[in-house]
Amino acid sequence: LSVFKLMQRHQIVLTAGYAQRQYESTNPIYNKTRENNKLSLFAAYEYKNIMDWKDWSLVAFAGYGAEQSNITFYDNSEYIISTGLNYKF
Numbered sequence: 001l002s003v004f005k006l007m008q009r010h011q012i013v014l015t016a017g018y019a020q021r022q023y024e025s026t027n028p029i030y031n032k033t034r035e036n037n038k039l040s041l042f043a044a045y046e047y048k049n050i051m052d053w054k055d056w057s058l059v060a061f062a063g064y065g066a067e068q069s070n071i072t073f074y075d076n077s078e079y080i081i082s083t084g085l086n087y088k089f
Helices: none
Strands: 002-007 010-026 033-048 057-069 076-087
Touching: none
Parallel strands: none
Antiparallel strands: 002 010, 010 033, 033 057, 057 076
């Protein structure tokens, strides 16, 4: 699911995702059939023509993801944060 919002030179995008996975085979070490739930959240921002530079924009991105499993070994989480300049040519 994504939501976009445009406001003059600003652009914001919010994204959320959810997934369930069920595996067919039994894990030979844990003697369980694996089941996972995954959640992801992301936000992106763009400010066009930063400092009135034509075709340049400031961009920023942040994200979070987590996966939970009925077998604890497979649990994980991840984070990302990024910022920079973008040139459109």
